[in-house]
Amino acid sequence: MQDTELFLSLAEIAGVFVGFGALIAVRSGSTSDVFGVMGIVMVVWGAIQVVIAALIPIVLSRLGVTGHALWVVCSLVALALWWPADEVVARLSPERRAYMAARPLKARWRQELVIAPVWVLMNIALIVVVLGLLPEQEAALYIAAVVLLLLMDAIMLLLVVIRPPMAVNAPMPPS
DSSP states (O other): OTTHHHHHHHHHHHHHHHHHHHHHHHHOTTOOSHHHHHHHHHHHHHHHHHHHHHHHHHHHHHTTOOHHHHHHHHHHHHHHIIIIIHHHHHHHOHHHHHHHHHSOHHHHHHHHHHHHHHHHHHHHHHHHHHHTSOGGGHHHHHHHHHHHHHHHHHHHHHHHHHOOTTOOOOOOOOO
């Protein structure tokens, strides 16, 4: 596969985001509000998604999967990470549940709008690959989707770092 180096670089960048998330968590020992903890969890989860999405085509191509089959499987894995796996993460995170309860969509729609174009485009690219609508562009569409996911994670990291005024004054859930 010709894009191995690009995928490895994307995975490395996402790994740096995991490190930033860990550093923020350790350095700000006072991260006790729901938004702060949830933000770090979301940055780390987004980076893990990027790492998996970037490495899966390398692994599958080494196993002999090529062409449309490669990009369909990779896209299905990325969509599964985005939708059902994210739902599992949301249900496992007491901070995320507390945040969603304290700030329903009606209260946070403006913040959601900032990131929506990125994840909508990412999902469209992956769905186009799965449906086989642009067979000559499948590799490019998949790479675009992974880059968009990385961009979204970078935006989330920025929001965690600058701590915008959307922090919730909800109590931390019990451990």
